[in-house]
Amino acid sequence: DVDEDFKTRARGGVVKLQAGNPEEIAAWEALCTASRVEYQKIYDVLNIEGLVERGESFYNPYLNDVIEELEKLGLAAESDGATVVFLDGYTSRDGSPLPMIVRKSDGGFNYATTDLAAVRQRTCLASEESGEEADRVLYVTDAGQAQHFEMVFAVAKKAGFCPEKASLEHVPFGLVQGEDGKK
Numbered sequence: 001d002v003d004e005d006f007k008t009r010a011r012g013g014v015v016k017l018q019a020g021n022p023e024e025i026a027a028w029e030a031l032c033t034a035s036r037v038e039y040q041k042i043y044d045v046l047n048i049e050g051l052v053e054r055g056e057s058f059y060n061p062y063l064n065d066v067i068e069e070l071e072k073l074g075l076a077a078e079s080d081g082a083t084v085v086f087l088d089g090y091t092s093r094d095g096s097p098l099p100m101i102v103r104k105s106d107g108g109f110n111y112a113t114t115d116l117a118a119v120r121q122r123t124c125l126a127s128e129e130s131g132e133e134a135d136r137v138l139y140v141t142d143a144g145q146a147q148h149f150e151m152v153f154a155v156a157k158k159a160g161f162c163p164e165k166a167s168l169e170h171v172p173f174g175l176v177q178g179e180d181g182k183k
Helices: 004-018 022-046 056-072 111-124 143-159
Strands: 076-079 082-091 097-103 136-141 167-172
Touching: 004 022, 004 056, 056 076, 056 082, 056 097, 056 111, 056 143, 076 097, 082 143, 097 111, 097 143, 111 136, 111 143, 136 143, 143 167
Parallel strands: 136 167
Antiparallel strands: 076 082, 082 097
């Protein structure tokens, strides 16, 4: 958290990974393989079978489409080099409009972009397009994510990424904090 050089390199690595750089993908795949071995031990204990893995990276092919659609609909704006969406009723502490960043100024995507892509894939896309056509999606996260999901759900509905018949629900469970008491 305090090493600025590391933060800069890490952010650059994420952008390269999201762009499909072969070196970053190979390193990421090695980490995923090692993680799956450990996850499987837990799944075996819990007798979990037939799990369909859909981590964040599953949505990478959809991220540019999300941005293009938001821009086409006139929902996206440029702010300090980033692509953002402003929603009525969301303001910063100083009273200025609170942006939901969907593409960072370095070209990288973030959780909001991935979550919008996931909503679209889970509720809008037909099964032949790798969609799930879900009519109810539950997001179980800590309560600290409440505003994030309110904004994501609002943008998803406004952009048509979620049909009227589909329900998006945040199920909060407290607040995850570090040993120092911080998020």
